[in-house]
Amino acid sequence: MEWLRDPGFLGTHATIGADLSQLMATLFTGLFVIGWVQARKRQADAHHWLMFGGMVSMLAFFVAYYLFRQLGVLAVEGKEGFGGSQALYDYVFIPVLTFHIILVIIGLVMAVYMIVLGFRSQQFIDGVRSLRESRLQTSWKKVSLIFTCVAIAVLALFFSRVSASGFSMRKMEVYLGLLVLVAMVFAVEMAIQRIWPNGARRHRALGTFTMIIYCVLFVTGSFTYTMLYILYPGKIG
Template structure:
């Protein structure tokens, strides 16, 4: 993927990878915002399919931005990618970058969770899709199966990644952090289903929360892009 390091197409100091990442971030944020308005207008079918498209865009963004380019890792490990002062790097750029990475992880988990919740909470009246107002509860057995399956996938991904790119404690921490986050989300699910046993109400409440996450995520991503490639370009493109 060396072509991702070539000069970008947005007229900044960014590479193709960075410009593509910013473009994709704008795309999936726009899709989710449109999908949110569709949900408010009760356009259930349009909302359902658009959110699936937004999910695909978000996964593509994650793969391009964090697996191919690894900008977050590079920026945290050294100041080569940032051309501003050390104080600005330590006190502004790094905190925003860390917040951005945390929001990316939460956003990915919430996107998958919301789509699954949408399928579980939906019902059809004739050919019309709508949310069901009936209680929706996840059993501990199902939670155990989900956690076990996620752990197996994470271990396999870590092994494959290590076999191709080498093992490191940082990679281990990333995958371990992902598993901890999934366990945390499942723990929240057991609490939320007591607060909002109604599947439709839960979907709407968590949908609003997820939209807030995505909007903040877009702002932090645009902020780091601006600092890295417009205001304070460094050695890493």
């Protein structure tokens, strides 16, 4: 992990970890824009696999971020990480960064949800993939059963890691965060299926919403990166 603290490769005051974070954010946003264009052109199969691969890669990247706390703009850096004035820090940088972090949480929930919804709402007619124009709903009983199984699997993995390498609060936070993320996905499903019972319409509406979230995420992330590492670099230790 020491390598990630070395000077970055984009020519700014950022570390390699921060530059890698910005580069990956640009890559993921580009992939999602291409996938959205494919969906608009009814290129269902290409859209499905590009979005699936992009979202799985993005989730893996953010898991690495929260595990190692090295990639991306530092959220709990303190004033010493920002070289601008206190007023600029309090009224511009922190509000934008807070908004960005909220969007990250929403984006992660929507990534998992859209992956599941994509598989649930698809159909194949003569080998051609398309969205199924029909009612797509689930019950609380099924959701509770699935969540219980997921919780047991996650807790079993957590305790196996604890027995192998010892207890760590960070590990517990990661695994509890995973369970919270799964619970939020199920909550979103149960709420939204009442609004859009039709699976195809739900997929299209939420796909557009998710695309907007990711574009705004890229803008806010680039803004905080620019302020922290280009315009107002501080002493990041």
